[in-house]
């Protein structure tokens with residue numbers, strides 16, 4: 001399994017980092033974990049064809065995690081014509097929100113049929129799905145009050161990757177990190193403590209309980225970047241490629 005960090009930044013693009021997006025590639029399958037507004041820019045900067053994407057798994061419907069989808073659609077309409085289906089997986093409400101966004105951004109284009117089938121698969125927490133040989137297990141994490149936010153445990157080719165999405169501290173991060181090869185964990189804050197995002201001291205205090213082989217902090221906020229000399233856990237960077 002190869003994971004390319006397309007965006008290691010938070011919603012504010014702190015430190016100039018791009019918003020969330022990860023390309024996960026296994027034998028014969030490529031998919032995105034989140035598609036922030038700069039995901040297409042990231043693919044082009046890294047020389048990666050958007051045709052390598054078989055499906056997109058969205059953690060939650062915040063702009064820094066899904067606002068890049070309309071640009072991806074445009075790419076498939078005009079620049080790299082796509083005919084095979086594009087599947088978008090996400091929490092309840094994903095289909096409606098993605099279409100709302102696409103219509104708001106490109107009203108006339110969105111009124112015409114796409115040249116490729118756009119399919120949606122909305123999952124409920126705990127409802128796993130197997131797509132193109134990849135097992136996706138979504139679990140609800142504390143981040144939004146009403147809308148559902150997911151973390152994902154993904155497995156393929158005997159490897160397991162945990163992705164926190166955006167979330168406050170929850171014991172599922174311990175439970176699902178067990179025996180994983182990689183845990184991509186959000187790290188927004190350093191001194192601020194909230195129930196909806198993680199801070200570096202919280203993660204560092206729990207590191208010994210996590211069963212992941214490799215822990216990678218991402219979705220890095222300003223506070224974390226300002227105190228980088230104190231950070232001893234590996235941090236993601238735009239363009240970082242991780243092999244597991």
Ligand SMILES: [Zn+2]
Nearest residue numbers: 011062064166
């Ligand atoms: Zn976010």
Ligand SMILES: [Zn+2]
Nearest residue numbers: 060062143166
């Ligand atoms: Zn969020």
